[in-house]
Amino acid sequence: ATAADQLGPDLQPVVVAEAGPAEVVRAARAFNAMQQRIAGYLNERMQILAAISHDLQTPITRMRLRVDLMDDMPDADKFRQDLEAMRSLVHEGVNYAKTLQGSDEKVRRLDLDALLRSIVNDYADTGSPVTLDGAAGQPIGTRPHALRRILGNLIDNALKYGQRADVHLRLQAGHCYIDVCDAGPGIPEEQLAAVLQPFYRVEASRNRDTGGSGLGLAIAHQLALSLGGTLRLHNRPEGGLRASLQLPASS
Template sequence: MTPRSLFARVTLIIVVGLAIAQLLTFAAIRYERGMALRELMMTGIERDIASSIAMLDHLPAAEREAWLGRLERRNYRFMLGGGVTGPQPASQQSQEFAAAIVTALRPFEVVKVAQSTGDDVRIEVRLTDGSPVVVDARRVGMPVSNWVVWVLLLQLAVLGTCAWFAVRLVTRPLARLAQAADELGPDLKGRMLAEEGPSEVAHAARAFNAMQRRIAGYMAERVEILAAISHDLQTPITRMRLRTEMMDNEKDQLKFRQDLDAMNALVTEGVTYAKTLHGATEPPCRVDADALLESMVADYQDSGQPVHLEGRIGGPVVTRPNALRRILANLVDNALKFASDVRMEVRVGADRLVIAITDNGPGIPHDQLEAVLKPFYRVEGSRNRSTGGTGLGLAIAHQLAIAMGAELSLHNRDGGGLEARVAMPLQRDPAS
């Protein structure tokens, strides 16, 4: 699998580059050794062979056999009598090697030059008394010592380790910046980065901290404006409500009262939605979630609402109870507007808790399932404006779910109706 993090990619590139550099160095060493060997062979071995042939020529024929072992070396040896058979040297190196030996053997007569095995050559020389001598010369390589290979590997390991630490030093500030950005939730209370280190890192930290402060200021200002508007609208709404009570026409009085109630609900829900954008200020605590759900369902049933509970959690959990109650209440209230049967289903996994609000209503078009979570968005048609409402219930539930680390999603059921699913990490109380 290809590494996706910047740290892994840069480290991999550096290590691969160092490995290639080491291989090139090793190849250069081997090439230099080969050139040195070739130069050595072309300047020394032919003189040694010529000296040995001259010595054999001066020895009596009966003593030459005893001297063959003394004159033999690692890269050449001599044989008395016999002949040379086989093809001429084929490679350029073998030809140059054989030509250098033949030149050094003058004035002795060279009868034939043949290739033995590999780049080895076999040369038949005739001494002054006519006796044949076969020279078997071989090109001996100059191998690289094992310690050189281990030194190169150790050097690669050291350079790779240094590269790893260098890349980590460079990418660590980026990791801290990414972590701080992830921690910046709806409550806008992310931690401030330390404005230190290299100039580029310090500048990025200062810019990020300033951005956090600006966003927090904008959000606070927006909530203050909405709160002020809500407070200022309460007075004219109250005056209009009093004047409505003094109207003689009961039909018009009822219509005005409904409009005023809608205006009051819109102002209240607008302020509530703005507050949810600041995240959950409620601290998590230990709560009996089963009792919380049962009490909510009991309240609905006492008021004659068709709400039923299915499933149990089976123990206390750590969550924000008020935020969870508000989320579920908004979802149940939204379902009751369109359905005659609403169920609250509890599904418990190994590390995940899902609470689903299902209904038998008309559902929502698939392409609008995400859009209805936006503020003031209403679905035309089956779930239309005739049911009233401000269009903020689902938006408030969505923002509260984000603030408490949960996920709210809507799904159309196969048998008809809608399922609003709240999924959250299951944090059980350690004491239980």
């Protein structure tokens, strides 16, 4: 039961000791084999996704160069926009595949307050309306690069669709809560869970003038799970969307 609970989204197997009575040995052996098969299937799928996404980059680059050489071609700008959208989608596809394949980054103690101040200050330096409220007041055990990427995706999403990003931090009952709120139109209630899935986009409910691959929130969701946390979306009563990240305060 412990091994099953510890089998995270990256599907790194936790080998169960194959010892004890015959029935226990048989169950443990079957469980270990099942873990290996599932991990193998997922790894194969992710390698295919990464390979296709990587190989598409070369022809897209060639097509872009050819379009640039044809300045007198009708609708050249539209071709460039389509190729840029394809390039962005391929790039996000590679990143998503890497996320699902897991990370070798080690868990370490982190000053969460300092990390959030650094991230918010970086956005403020570029003139982006990002604010920070609250504090954890103590270090937590986590993977810093993964957490920074989650927060970057959530803040970018808030700025892109909601004009601003207000970050709220608190420590409560052994968990760390980070909320990223925006002032946008929100998302229909019935689609709040669906937008965390890959390639799902809700342009009609957000901003028709902005694109996106539909992978930013999916990557943040997978990374949150890999940190032993959760990511949930809520529409705020006063308007806008709240992305709530919950993480364990210790490793």
